[in-house]
């Protein structure tokens with residue numbers, strides 16, 4: 001497996017995963033705008049096919065995971081783990097030692113994944129999503145900064 005920067009020719013693979021994974025996927029123009037505006041956009045490639053990606057950026061001195069997803073046929077193979085590790089490594093290299101994210105309260109799988117990766121729940125925000133679901137706000141902080 002190769003972990004590398006996103007390139008525009010990956011967009012169809014990324015969209016297929018995004019639309020499978022989320023009930024409210026980011027549309028193609030937002031994904032491309034994120035890429036063009038300099039957000040971190042890393043993919044996992046297996047056999048010349050993108051099987052996962054992570055998008056992140058830095059806002060107000062804090063890293064933020066915007067989206068992470070792995071093709072359901074490739075989940076639980078540590079691909080999400082490697083993508084998240086890479087994003088955090090890039091943020092740390094940019095002297096950003098706190099990383100935050102929001103996750104749907106019902107997305108227990110993802111919450112467990114983030115807990116295993118060392119994130120902790122810091123708060124909960126009611127009606128965060130368009131359909132009224134609450135978000136769990138989670139944060140990861142480098143231990144010795």
Ligand SMILES: CC(C)(COP(=O)(O)OP(=O)(O)OC[C@H]1O[C@@H](n2cnc3c(N)ncnc32)[C@H](O)[C@@H]1OP(=O)(O)O)[C@@H](O)C(=O)NCCC(=O)NCCS
Pocket residue numbers: 021022068069070071074075076077078079080081082102103104107108109110112113114116
């Ligand atoms: C969440 C997601 C990115 C995890 O990626 P993944 O490649 O399947 O996860 P990994 O194989 O790297 O797992 C890493 C750890 O998390 C744990 N984990 C992964 N999925 C889990 C699940 N469904 N339930 C419990 N733990 C889980 C693994 O057991 C592993 O723990 P270990 O280190 O002790 O073995 C992936 O399941 C996914 O794309 N989900 C759909 C999209 C989504 O919900 N994204 C997050 C939205 S905020």
